[in-house]
Amino acid sequence: MQGSYFKNLLEKLFQGEITYEQYLDLKDQVKDSTDEEISSGLQSLWDGYSLAEPMELATKFGVLSNIHQQIGVENTRNSRRTNWWRYAAVLAIPLLIISTYYAAFHQKTKYDFTVLTSEGEKSQLLLPDGTKVWLNSGSKITYANDFSEDNREVRLIGEAFFEVKKDAKHRFVVATEQVNVEVHGTEFNVSAYPDERDTKVSLLSGKISLIDPTNNKTMATMKPGYQVAVNKNLHRWLSYSCDVETEALWVKSVLRFENAAAGEVFTKLEHWYGIKIHIENPDTSIRYGFTLKSESIREMLDLINKITPINYKINGEEVFIRYK
CATH class of the missing domain: 1.20.272 (Zinc Finger, Delta Prime; domain 3)
Structure with a gap:
């Protein structure tokens, strides 16, 4: 050295x-x-x-x-x-x-601690109150140096799974651009990527409230097994049941799709691999169902080719796809 x-x-x-x-x-x-x-x-x-x-x-x-x-x-x-x-x-x-x-x-x-993950990478951290956080690819979480039981708030850009340390007297807040998530102790996933239309919150256990950051009013109260999608453009939200465990499998380095639209699939694959995918002739009617663990980009594309025949070209961190 x-x-x-x-x-x-x-x-x-x-x-x-x-x-x-x-x-x-x-x-x-x-x-x-x-x-x-x-x-x-x-x-x-x-x-x-x-x-x-x-x-x-x-x-x-x-x-x-x-x-x-x-x-x-x-x-x-x-x-x-x-x-x-x-x-x-x-x-x-x-x-x-x-x-x-x-x-x-x-x-x-006062100053901030900021934890970043690069595209295609993931990380895990432990907050001072004992809350566990898994940070997905291309994401950022920020919290103040005075983070304590009286100030349990983090700011999130991207996607993270939270296992919040239970504290009935002190709320835990995840602040995003479109919605704030307030809890006291629970497990949930938040996806708030800037380049995606919806901010999505999925609840695995416990109970959470979604707060409109513009007026501090409660938008919705969630129960386990449900996901809420907040549309960034229309300022509307939609609640529906979902397989939350599947949504959060990424924390175990598993990405699973079940009857998922092509647009959703390729967006998640971009974050998963840290690449940019270009679709020359997109087909919104196509649905996919498959699971990824440690497959390479080429192995993933060959898998898609077996489901829906495609031609593809890999150019560095960009992938070009055309349906046959």
Whole structure:
């Protein structure tokens, strides 16, 4: 590992100025380095700042809990200090949260933690209140550093499945552009991708209320086994029964379609693989039923070809399809 280059990348990371190419370099260097090298680099950077006060314990716990959930490391008291830093350094870049630490050290102010997933990737995190969140491809979740029992609110762009820690006295809120979801303890899925017409909320267990963010009025109260779709253009919503477990199978790395319209299928496949699909001659009458687990893009397209004959071409991250 090149010591000075590593320290320079860390400096850019803490200041929020790191580029994507530099992020990849830093991630590779962290993976290939020893605990002692990482500790030395971070300590050198740490000593270069005049910190007004240490990081709040609650903030540190929240960050490290998220790190554990992301990389599957058990929280043990005997973990070495350098290992904590290794995990933090590896994870902090894709989560884009460590760039807020510097401001937090120098002044008492509110700031946000933001967790991102790239196209074709998924992640899991644990919120400070014990709520578990699975974040789907191309999604972002944001919550404040003062997230606590009195402020259990997150903002979501994209799709996430929530297993909310039960607390009858304090509501948990998922805020999206079209609808806010209020719960006290339950399991549900929210899909709020900017490029999709509908924001969809599916309830697996418990009870939730959907709130109109423009007037704070209740739009609907949901019961398990139902999905509500809020149309972004018409500002209307529709409630219907659905197989919520199937809707949430993506958290187990399974994507299943049952009599699904072609448009819905290809939209979900775009998020699943992190690609852009172009249909030359779309047919809205076509319905699909199949399951994906670890299939490649080409294997997926061959599967579709067996159901409805197609010609396809893969060009990098773009796929062109024409029905025969």
